[in-house]
Amino acid sequence: MTNLLSGGQAAIEALKAEDTEYVFGLIGSATMEMFDALYDADSIRFVGVHDERTGTHMADGYARASGNAGVVLAGQNGPGATNLVTGLSQAMAAFSPVVSIAGALSSGHVYRDAFQEVDQQSLFTPVTKKTWTAPSADRVPELFREAFRTALTPRRGPVQLNLPRDVLSAQVDFPAMQSPQAYRNQSVPAAHPDQIAKTAQLLATASQPVIIAGGGIKNTHGHDAALALADMLNCPVVTSPGHGDAIPFGHPLNAGQMGPRGNPVASRLVKEADVILALGTRLGFNSTFYTYDNINRDAKIIQVELEPTAIGRFFPVELGIWSDAPTAATQLAAALKSIADRAGADAWTSAFQQERKAYLSQRDADxxxxxxxxxxxxxxxxxxxxxxxxxxxxxxxxxxxxxxxxxxxxxxxxxxxxxxxxxxxxxxxxxxxxxxxxxxxxxxxxxxxxxxxxxxxxxxxxxxxxxxxxxxxxxxxxxxxxxxxxxxxxxxxxxxxxxxxxxxxxxxxxxxxxxxxxxxxxxxxxxxxxxxxxxxxxxxxxxxxxxxxxxxxxxxxxxxxx
Structure with missing residues (x-):
C-alpha cells in the first residue's frame, strides 16, 4: 500500500513511526510543509522555542531523561541552522541522542550565493555522529530511519538531517512506514568468559578495590547491577564527574564523585586503590585531567566500555573489556559466588565509610x-x-x-x-x-x-x-x-x-x-x-x-x- 505525500508530510510520518512525542523547534519558511503536516499530527506535541540553540538543549534534556531520541526542528536554513551548532556540540559531548532537523536551500540554488546559503553538510559534520542532506523526496523515510538508528546506537549521540525546500515540497508515492524494530539492533555485547574469570580473580584478591561508575551505568539504569556487584565485594563505588546520580546517594557504598572536581573521599579512593573496575567510563578529562595525579599509577585497571576506542585510551589497562557495563557487572557478580579472604578489603571499605560519614557531617558543619x-x-x-x-x-x-x-x-x-x-x-x-x-x-x-x-x-x-x-x-x-x-x-x-x-x-x-x-x-x-x-x-x-x-x-x- 502506498500514499501520495509531500516530502514534508513523509518526514512527519517518519517521526510518528518513531513514536516521537515532542518536537522542539522554531518555525521557518524553509520547512512549511513539515509544519503544516505537524498541524494534523495529534500524537506529536510541538514546543515552539525562541532560539534554536535552546531548543536543542530541550531536546538534549528530553533525550537524556527519557532514554529516547530528542527531536529539534530548525525551520529556517542558514541562520536557523547555524544556531543549532552549539546545542549539537553540547549533545555530542554528552553522547545524547538528539535528532536535529533543519530546512536547507533548494537544490537548484546551491553554490549560487543564494539567500541564507551556508554549507550545512560541512557545518554539522564535525559536531554530530553523522550528517545527511536529503537528495530527493523519495529518500526521506530512509534517511529518517537511519538518523534515529544512528543516534540511538551506542555510543549514542546527535545527528543532523538537512532537508532542502524542493525535497520537502515534492510529491511522491510512499510505501507504508516500517516499525523501528525492523531496522534496529536489539542486543548489547557481553564480556568474554575468560575476561570475566580474570577480572573476578583480580577483584577477589584486591585489598583496596574501587568501582568507578560512569555514564555507561547511569544512562542504562544499570545501578542495580553495579550495586549487586559492589555489595558482593563490599567495595566502595565512586562516580565519574557529572554522573553523581549513577547510583543512589543513600547507598552505604556510595563515595560520591571522584576526580579533580570531586569530593576528597572519593578522590582519595581512586588515588590509593590497587584494583580499579571502571564501569562505563572513559576515565577522561573531568575524571582525571589525564594525569596520574588523580588515579593510582600502580593500580590494575579493568576498563569496561561499550565504545571499544575508549578502552585504554588515556591510561593503560590490565584488562580491556568491550561490553555493556551493566551486563559485565552482572556476569562478574555471577562469577564471584565465593570470596575466600576479604579481611583487607573489608577494612578498606570500613575505613572509607567512616571517612565518608565524617565528611558529610563536616560538610554540613562547615x-x-x-x-x-x-x-x-x-x-x-x-x-x-x-x-x-x-x-x-x-x-x-x-x-x-x-x-x-x-x-x-x-x-x-x-x-x-x-x-x-x-x-x-x-x-x-x-x-x-x-x-x-x-x-x-x-x-x-x-x-x-x-x-x-x-x-x-x-x-x-x-x-x-x-x-x-x-x-x-x-x-x-x-x-x-x-x-x-x-x-x-x-x-x-x-x-x-x-x-x-x-x-x-x-x-x-x-x-x-x-x-x-x-x-x-x-x-x-x-x-x-x-x-x-x-x-x-x-x-x-x-x-x-x-x-x-x-x-x-x-x-x-x-x-x-x-
Whole structure:
C-alpha cells in the first residue's frame, strides 16, 4: 500500500513511526510543509522555542531523561541552522541522542550565493555522529530511519538531517512506514568468559578495590547491577564527574564523585586503590585531567566500555573489556559466588565509610549560614529542601561546579549537566526538556545570573506550554570563574567580569511565571517551597556573595606561578 505525500508530510510520518512525542523547534519558511503536516499530527506535541540553540538543549534534556531520541526542528536554513551548532556540540559531548532537523536551500540554488546559503553538510559534520542532506523526496523515510538508528546506537549521540525546500515540497508515492524494530539492533555485547574469570580473580584478591561508575551505568539504569556487584565485594563505588546520580546517594557504598572536581573521599579512593573496575567510563578529562595525579599509577585497571576506542585510551589497562557495563557487572557478580579472604578489603571499605560519614557531617558543619549568602550555605539549604525525587539540571560556571558534588542525588538519572562541553546557558532549557520527559517529577535548574540572562526568553516557552520547572538563579553579579582567575592570577585586573541584570523574579512575573527573591539565606527555603507549589514555571533569584569566588582550574595557570 502506498500514499501520495509531500516530502514534508513523509518526514512527519517518519517521526510518528518513531513514536516521537515532542518536537522542539522554531518555525521557518524553509520547512512549511513539515509544519503544516505537524498541524494534523495529534500524537506529536510541538514546543515552539525562541532560539534554536535552546531548543536543542530541550531536546538534549528530553533525550537524556527519557532514554529516547530528542527531536529539534530548525525551520529556517542558514541562520536557523547555524544556531543549532552549539546545542549539537553540547549533545555530542554528552553522547545524547538528539535528532536535529533543519530546512536547507533548494537544490537548484546551491553554490549560487543564494539567500541564507551556508554549507550545512560541512557545518554539522564535525559536531554530530553523522550528517545527511536529503537528495530527493523519495529518500526521506530512509534517511529518517537511519538518523534515529544512528543516534540511538551506542555510543549514542546527535545527528543532523538537512532537508532542502524542493525535497520537502515534492510529491511522491510512499510505501507504508516500517516499525523501528525492523531496522534496529536489539542486543548489547557481553564480556568474554575468560575476561570475566580474570577480572573476578583480580577483584577477589584486591585489598583496596574501587568501582568507578560512569555514564555507561547511569544512562542504562544499570545501578542495580553495579550495586549487586559492589555489595558482593563490599567495595566502595565512586562516580565519574557529572554522573553523581549513577547510583543512589543513600547507598552505604556510595563515595560520591571522584576526580579533580570531586569530593576528597572519593578522590582519595581512586588515588590509593590497587584494583580499579571502571564501569562505563572513559576515565577522561573531568575524571582525571589525564594525569596520574588523580588515579593510582600502580593500580590494575579493568576498563569496561561499550565504545571499544575508549578502552585504554588515556591510561593503560590490565584488562580491556568491550561490553555493556551493566551486563559485565552482572556476569562478574555471577562469577564471584565465593570470596575466600576479604579481611583487607573489608577494612578498606570500613575505613572509607567512616571517612565518608565524617565528611558529610563536616560538610554540613562547615556551611556558612550567615549573610551575605555563601555557596556552602546555599547548597546545604538546597540539600535540606529539595525533594528526594527531584531532577536537577546545572550549568557550567564556578557555582554550578561547586554544587555538582554538594547536592544529594537520591534517584538515578537525577543530574543533568553540560559535562565535558562546559556550556553556560544550558541548564534552564535542559530542565524544560527533562520536565517534558518526566512531567510528574519536580525539576530544579541551577544557573548563574550570566547564564540565565542568555536564555531567559524561554520563560515564555515554559509559560505557553505549561512546563513548570523551578530555576534557581545564583546571582553573584559576575562571571565567577573568570573573575576568580583574574583575581588569583592576573592581579585583580578585572575586565568583562561583572554582569548587570534585571531583577529576575520580576522578569519571571512579566512573562507570566512566578518569581521569588531570596535576599538572604533564610529566604531561600520558603521561596523554593513556594516555587515548587505554585503550579507555574518559577524563578528564584538568590543573591550570592560576589566575593565568594573559587578558581577551579588552578592547574591551567601554573605557568603564572600561582
Amino acid at each position: 556551611a556558612v549560614m550567615t549573610h551575605p549568602t555563601q555557596p556552602s550555605g546555599l547548597f546545604k539549604t538546597l540539600r535540606d529542601v529539595l525533594p528526594q525525587n527531584a531532577a536537577i539540571t546545572m550549568d557550567a560556571g564556578t557555582l554550578c561546579l561547586q554544587a555538582t558534588d554538594a547536592l544529594n542525588y537520591w534517584t538515578p538519572k537525577s543530574l543533568f549537566t553540560p559535562l565535558d562541553f562546559g556550556l553556560v546557558g544550558f541548564s534552564f532549557a535542559c530542565g524544560l526538556g527533562v520536565k517534558c520527559a518526566q512531567p510528574d517529577r519536580p525539576v530544579i535548574s541551577l544557573m548563574g545570573d550570566g547564564g540565565f540572562g542568555m536564555t531567559m526568553s524561554e520563560l515564555s516557552t515554559a509559560v505557553d506550554h505549561g512546563i513548570n520547572t523551578v530555576t534557581v538563579v545564583m546571582n553573584n553579579q559576575c562571571w565567577g570563574a573568570e573573575k576568580a582567575y583574574q583575581r588569583d592570577f592576573f592581579n585583580g585586573r578585572y575586565i568583562g567580569a561583572d554582569v548587570s541584570s534585571p531583577p529576575f523574579d520580576k522578569v519571571a512575573e512579566l512573562y507570566g511565571a512566578c518569581g521569588y527573591k531570596a535576599e538572604t539565606l533564610a529566604d531561600v527555603a520558603p521561596a523554593i517551597e513556594a516555587a515548587l507549589d505554585c503550579g507555574k514555571p518559577a524563578v528564584v533569584d538568590v543573591s550570592v556573595d560576589p566575593a565568594a569566588l573559587y578558581s577551579f582550574r588552578r592547574d591551567s595557570f601554573k605557568h603564572r606561578g600561582g
